[in-house]
Amino acid sequence: MDELLRTDGTPHDASRSLWQLLESIGPDELSARQAATELDILTMGITFTVYSDGENIDRAWPFDVVPRVIDGAEWNQVERGLKQRLVAINRFIDDLYHDRQIIADGVFPADLLEDSVNFRPECVGVDPPNGVWAHISGSDLVRDDDGTFYVLEDNLRVPSGVSYVIENRAVTKRAFPELFVDQSIRPVDDYTDELNKLLSSLAPDGVGSPTIAVLTPGVFNSAYFEHSFLAQRMGAELVEGGDLVVDDDDCVYMHTTKGRERVHVIYRRVDDLFLDPEAFRPDSMLGVAGLMRAWRAGNVGIANAPGAGVADDKCVYAWVPDIIRYYLGEEPLVANVPTYRCMYPDERDHVLSHLDELVVKPANESGGYGIVIGDRATEEELAACATSILEDPRNWVAQPIISLSTAPTLIDGQLAPRHVDLRPFVLTGSSSGVGRSHVTAGGLTRVALRERSLIVNSSQGGGSKDTWIVDRHGGAPPAVPAQTQGDPS
């Protein structure tokens, strides 16, 4: 499906204003506006860093000026689903580090936990504030031909991209000012305030006005722009490991022009294993020795909590619908891509009889290794795949082949359909309900700029778009009463 257009070439209701404007200004004016946004991006220094030829290069953020539009009513459902999903996932993580009730009840297999590379024994028994481990999540969504949104994966460790959601909007407002006047497009600017509130809530007891620090691996990290951006928007300190020290009192301090000052909350953008050379990799130069000590003692809040990545895992993904049902007693409001687990006989039988329609993935490999795409594989490959599944069913999952939706994109001066995905960012402030959750209005739309390509990563030629959640109120906004004419006296 296309995000803006119906199959007959007319726009969806929510994208009608945008489409009318695009048709009225024509490709030349559109190209001029695209050029203006690119200049904007250069001037504002909106960049991402790529590693190439042994060098880290700061590149201008790739951006397509044509927004992707989602109907507000439709989005509300996705938003509720994401909040529900992350509350359940947080309950699951907390359970894994405590009583493991879900395993005792036979809903989640014990050996999957034992095999998990992201489980951190150092975190067992820790009680982070409000029961939340994965405070910030970037969930990748795709849309299938029938228009259904599916969660493709949950990024619970150090998801990035939210700064570009906000910057894309700022740039787009200047490109299409007329469209922001006459329709209701939900703002995205409030994210950093919500994040700030959430981080403040992680401060140790009794700290009224906490000092918050964003911990970055440094200027060569691909997401450094974002680390800096978030620190700017929250008035937080942007720190590197070398700026911090954990003292004998198990508190975290930063070196300042006035000597050591206490840090109460750390939004870390450093992976677990590099966080604390005392607890994890002793060779890490990015972390802070003693940070885990300080966290376990309750002297510093850390988001996302160390160990949260245990639920960010291809295996666990397949269980998320069960996890939602188990902890919340609710049906999932936003769908998983149906995932067949070959360890269960009925699901395995389905996989074996539909191999040519499925993507088959080894459960414990990452980076695309060992994946068999049914409709592109030869008979021999499919037969070999079936043998592998029967030999070790636990190691295989399978999913239907999803064809990503497209959106009109400016390519060589003309609009052409290109595949897109969507990464909304979900904040979870409490695991006892969705009342303290927040979802960005839309999220980061990534677009594969090459024809028919499904690769949306910005490091591999992908671009991005502003995402509009448009509310249609079935008419004009409430009229402002006309001012009384005449002499005010």
Added chain:
Amino acid sequence: MAVLTRAADRIFWAARYLERAEDTSRLIVSFGDLFADIPATDDSDRRWGSLLAVFGAIDPAGELDHTDERAVVHALVSEATEPGSVRSSVASARNNLRTCRELLPREAWKVVNDLWRFSEEQIDRADDRRFRGGVLGQVIDESRRLDGVLQSSMLRNDAFEMWRLGRYLERADMTTRVVGVRAAGIMQAGDSLDYDEVHWMGVLRSLSALQMYQRSMHGPIDPALVVKFLLFDTRFPRSVSFCLDEIGRSLDQLHEPEAVCDALDGARAVLTSTTADAADGPDLDQAMDQVQQALASLGAAITERYLTVPDS
């Protein structure tokens, strides 16, 4: 309000680099003007080489042809591999500020980023005399625009004071260098004393000081008065005394500055004592060397006190 030690270091150095880029640009433009007024006297004219002497570290191996205007200007302005060039200084300032954007008003980053993009794209054109004034003029303007943005919209916190310390320390240093090189120039010029007044006008111009000097002295260019003006006039923002006073004001705002204040007092004392009898010529040149050493000690004291993470 405290600032991270690492960020303090980056801001201090960003300020120094930017001041260096601005001062170098001004110096080169005014030297070009000056030489246009004074015809070369013989084939072995080495006056562009005296510009290199201002910067000491540039061309220590003596590889440059000191009579070739284009080569000298290229080394000082647009050579990317020369750490002291305007281009490198701008890039260093931008790289430093990129890591502390959260401490600055957003427009400040935009200015320095614009300046860097301009420099990367256009600074080569300054090698050509016809475009030099325009290109370097823009570097000067953007540097001042950044000061204006910070002056009018930045929090008065330790980060702001670090910016001021860097700016004024570098500016004081540059003023002593310009005065010193002019004084040294006396030794080799000899034949051009006819143009003494024009020379000193060039010195004043290179420090944006000509009109303010005339306003202040109501009279003709007098070498002794020019030196006094550039070193001691506390009403003129590029004089060494003015810069030291501003550094003192910033130190008043910072936490436990005693050791740095001592170094500042030391620099003031050196400035007064060494220049007492040095009106011009070799004495003045030597005096300026000593003031530069005292400023270097002041810089070291600032680094030790505010820009270094103590060993734990």
